[in-house]
Amino acid sequence: MIIQIILLVGLVIFAGLAILAKDLLKAALSLAVASLFLGIIFFRLSAPYAGVFEISVVAGLITVLFALTISLTRKNDQVQEARLVKIAFPLFFILFLIIDGLVMKSLLLKVPALPAGPEAGTFGQVLWKQRTFDLIAQIGVILAGVLAVLALFRKKEEDKDE
Amino acid sequence: MSNLWFLYLFFSALLIFIGIYCLLTMRNLIKLFIAIEIISKGVSLALVATGAVQHTILLAQSLVITYIVVEVSLVATALALIINIYKKNKSLDVRLLSKLKG
Incomplete structure (x- = not known):
């Protein structure tokens, strides 16, 4: 229980650092550390496959993509943020913390447990047999992403030809 | 539990x-995208936690994996868009995008 709370607090702290850090690369690295914490939480919740995906894909691949984009857009990336944003963040955060705590405390006994029987089979059976349509949708989404990226960069090559 | x-x-x-x-x-496009990532982390945490409590962790895991795949596809497309916007505007300021030129 205590380890879970430490991991959750670490996750929130690094997520906060990711939005407050002035340097974009530090923000992306904080996001990666937050993903790492989330992956460990998934492992502890006995969801190892989700944990592996979270750590390898989100903490690894997405961080690389962010670092690449930051390095490509680094020359004039000085965007002036409003001064009040960082000053007001702790205030709003504490306010939301209190509201969140009160809401969760009042909901604690009111939300009825959803009827759900224990699952049978293995993860492979659930993923490949029960959620087959999800896999087809995943293939579609990946193809759409690849085509979108190709289309976005092809335009530049056409411009050069002209 | x-x-x-x-x-x-x-x-x-x-x-x-x-x-x-x-x-x-925030006004920086990359920061806005980091914010979307943080929101998605919150959602996947809620999914897995609910699965663990309801003893439907296998289903929750498969949903989270689908979610992560969608997220990666979204990130790749959006970062390519951000690079294109930067090449055009020479800035990552989101306020510049509101000035549409027909």
Whole structure:
């Protein structure tokens, strides 16, 4: 229980650092550390496959993509943020913390447990047999992403030809 | 166990709050995208925690894996868009995008 709370607090702290850090690369690295914490939480919740995906894909691949984009857009990336944003963040955060705590405390006994029987089979059976349509949708989404990226960069090559 | 579930939902709501605050206040396009990532972390935490409590962790895992695949596809497309916007505007300021030129 205590380890879970430490991991959750670490996750929130690094997520906060990711939005407050002035340097974009530090923000992306904080996001990666937050993903790492989330992956460990998934492992502890006995969801190892989700944990592996979270750590390898989100903490690894997405961080690389962010670092690449930051390095490509680094020359004039000085965007002036409003001064009040960082000053007001702790205030709003504490306010939301209190509201969140009160809401969760009042909901604690009111939300009825959803009827759900224990699952049978293995993860492979659930993923490949029960959620087959999800896999087809995943293939579609990946193809759409690849085509979108190709289309976005092809335009530049056409411009050069002209 | 239900106390633990509310603890996870509490932290998940905190993550979503941090993301929404950043989306509403920041001007850097990459920062806005980091905010979307933080919101998605909150959602996947809520999914897995609910699965663990309801003893449907296998289903929750498969949903989270689908979610992560969608997220990666979204990130790749959006970062390519951001690079294109930067090449055109020479800035990552989101306010410049509101000035449409027909």
